[in-house]
Amino acid sequence: MYLYDDLDRALLDDRVAEFRDQVARRISGELTEDEFKPLRLMNGVYLQLHAYMLRVCIPYGTLSSPQLRMLAHVARRYDRGYGHFTTRQNIQFNWIKLDELPDAIADLGKVGVHGMQTSGNCVRNITTDQWAGAAPDEIEDPRIFAEILRQHLTMHPEFSFLPRKFKIALTASAHDRAAIRVHDIGLRMHRNGAGETGFEVVVGGGLGRTPYVGKTINPFLHKRDLLSYVEAILRVYNQFGRRDNIYKARIKILVHELGAEAFGKEVEAEWRQIKDGPLALDAATIADIASRFSYPDYARLADDPTELSQARQTDKRFDTWLGNSVANHKQPGYAIVTLSLKPEGAPPGDATADQMDAIADLADKYSFGEIRVGHEQNLVLPHVAQHDLPALWRALDALGVATPNVGLVSDIIACPGLDYCSLANTRSIPVAQELTRRFRDLSLARDLGRLHINISGCINACGHHHVGHIGLLGVEKNGEEYFQVSIGGRADEKAGLGTLLGPAVPYAEVADVVEDIVAAYLELRERPDEIFLHTVERVGVEPFKERVYATR
Amino acid sequence: MTAPQQQKLKITGPVVVTANRLGDGAVVYLDVQGGWTTSLAAAAVTTKVDEARALLMQGLADDINAVGAYIAPVLRSPDGVLTPGNLREQIRLHGPTVALPGAAGM
Numbered sequence: 243m244y245l246y247d248d249l250d251r252a253l254l255d256d257r258v259a260e261f262r263d264q265v266a267r268r269i270s271g272e273l274t275e276d277e278f279k280p281l282r283l284m285n286g287v288y289l290q291l292h293a294y295m296l297r298v299c300i301p302y303g304t305l306s307s308p309q310l311r312m313l314a315h316v317a318r319r320y321d322r323g324y325g326h327f328t329t330r331q332n333i334q335f336n337w338i339k340l341d342e343l344p345d346a347i348a349d350l351g352k353v354g355v356h357g358m359q360t361s362g363n364c365v366r367n368i369t370t371d372q373w374a375g376a377a378p379d380e381i382e383d384p385r386i387f388a389e390i391l392r393q394h395l396t397m398h399p400e401f402s403f404l405p406r407k408f409k410i411a412l413t414a415s416a417h418d419r420a421a422i423r424v425h426d427i428g429l430r431m432h433r434n435g436a437g438e439t440g441f442e443v444v445v446g447g448g449l450g451r452t453p454y455v456g457k458t459i460n461p462f463l464h465k466r467d468l469l470s471y472v473e474a475i476l477r478v479y480n481q482f483g484r485r486d487n488i489y490k491a492r493i494k495i496l497v498h499e500l501g502a503e504a505f506g507k508e509v510e511a512e513w514r515q516i517k518d519g520p521l522a523l524d525a526a527t528i529a530d531i532a533s534r535f536s537y538p539d540y541a542r543l544a545d546d547p548t549e550l551s552q553a554r555q556t557d558k559r560f561d562t563w564l565g566n567s568v569a570n571h572k573q574p575g576y577a578i579v580t581l582s583l584k585p586e587g588a589p590p591g592d593a594t595a596d597q598m599d600a601i602a603d604l605a606d607k608y609s610f611g612e613i614r615v616g617h618e619q620n621l622v623l624p625h626v627a628q629h630d631l632p633a634l635w636r637a638l639d640a641l642g643v644a645t646p647n648v649g650l651v652s653d654i655i656a657c658p659g660l661d662y663c664s665l666a667n668t669r670s671i672p673v674a675q676e677l678t679r680r681f682r683d684l685s686l687a688r689d690l691g692r693l694h695i696n697i698s699g700c701i702n703a704c705g706h707h708h709v710g711h712i713g714l715l716g717v718e719k720n721g722e723e724y725f726q727v728s729i730g731g732r733a734d735e736k737a738g739l740g741t742l743l744g745p746a747v748p749y750a751e752v753a754d755v756v757e758d759i760v761a762a763y764l765e766l767r768e769r770p771d772e773i774f775l776h777t778v779e780r781v782g783v784e785p786f787k788e789r790v791y792a793t794r
Numbered sequence: 795m796t797a798p799q800q801q802k803l804k805i806t807g808p809v810v811v812t813a814n815r816l817g818d819g820a821v822v823y824l825d826v827q828g829g830w831t832t833s834l835a836a837a838a839v840t841t842k843v844d845e846a847r848a849l850l851m852q853g854l855a856d857d858i859n860a861v862g863a864y865i866a867p868v869l870r871s872p873d874g875v876l877t878p879g880n881l882r883e884q885i886r887l888h889g890p891t892v893a894l895p896g897a898a899g900m
Contacts, residue, residue, distance in 0.1 A: 322894060340817055340818065661885060661892055723881065
């Protein structure tokens, strides 16, 4: 956990007081909506279809138990008793009243949580691997560098009015769980031939209307240069990014139009002027930030304790859950536990206030008070002693967050869609709900293996449909809901965009179409362990296209 | 961006002016007295372009009670009952089409 200091607390207190005054002036009529809108957006307050929505960021996906309890309190006191975890490690409250927003934000500020820079053309919440600090294949904790970037880029005057929003993600593991290659800047920590630690710098990735996988402009950037190099990228973007056309304003368009090599040269030229200045990170600065993270005081434990093997033998459901939702930890005797927020028939990523409170209690009891939020819209308890897993599972099962479907067909990513969002063309949540019912048989789901379905209710792609193994994009045709279907996308270290299968299908047929695709996969796969994605890579999309459209 | 009063209006059926209430974002409709109501049945309805534009101007002029006024289609049954004219407006009026989680959904 990162420990806030007096400066952080003063900044949040000042912002709460400022926003309280702005809301009062809006309600009194002193501010018009045109004047107030950019101010509320700077605090994460949107006006959606039928209510205000507050988006709260969870930096690098890390929450303490008091912070999660405060989110539960806000959900219960100011909203309708639940929150929605998003694909960018944020949480959204859907029903907050304007005159209560300052109190809600003040309450969040008490535990160092806020909605600043969750909207607007600034650097948004900096995200990373939800297993950071716990993953066995991790080089260093990427959150230290995410925090350095967060501090530098929060309320940065030069980058508060960029051509468009800007998203940064980091990973420090070989397997990318943070989807860094579809971010404006993706940073992959690795070691060079000399054994030094640095970052591969990827720019110009993104989804939305014009999707791109990012391009590498620097294969190895030393840690000391991280801040100055990111500053140089942002300066080049700020100068050359298009402000005349909102659809061409993201950095991905600039990188595409200039070419990655030319863009990289511009960055290098800018960087040369600032690399040895005050933004250079010396070891002491990195160590200072690292020292403000508290780490668990692990007990000396052995892997595979007796209690665990006994429970696996005596309880099939526990054994199934363990095989699906529990991952290895870097510390012997510990494990990483994913909590599925995708039970059958529920909106993906939603959690009730009661669930949040209970999970905070379980985090205190079993995970050193830490909770993580992943971009797949699930939660994680990152540091659980293996001998506690049976007891933890019973508690999670009772809470409804132990469905053993993590990474499987019913672990669906979905945006809020037209049920909440003013930008959406179609609903997403009911499609996801229907698919979880169709694939309620978890034996079948396990037989299918890893299969990610991503659903977006509009071209803005908050549901990451381009990088779903099966991607569903809602479009409106003559007032009716239709879905474009693509397959073969992925968001990991081999990120790629899915291929559109053909004409959009009606809303009512989407679940049938997905079942057809899955049936085709079962016939086409060479072996039971050939996952859907690999079958698509081997045979192409044609056999799936034929299956879907043969009778339609 | 073109100002609402300068936008070309194309109306193919009955319309109302709708917005979100400032205090809580609730969906409201301009009524025949020029106030805002949460009841679609009480909304001012027109099928004429000039009247729709006038209603819109009236709605936009009130920047205190309602936000983001625009013209929305409605359907009128033979006995005069108004219903939203498309799915988006149905959801705005009736709320999400899915049960809300936890106690909120009961």
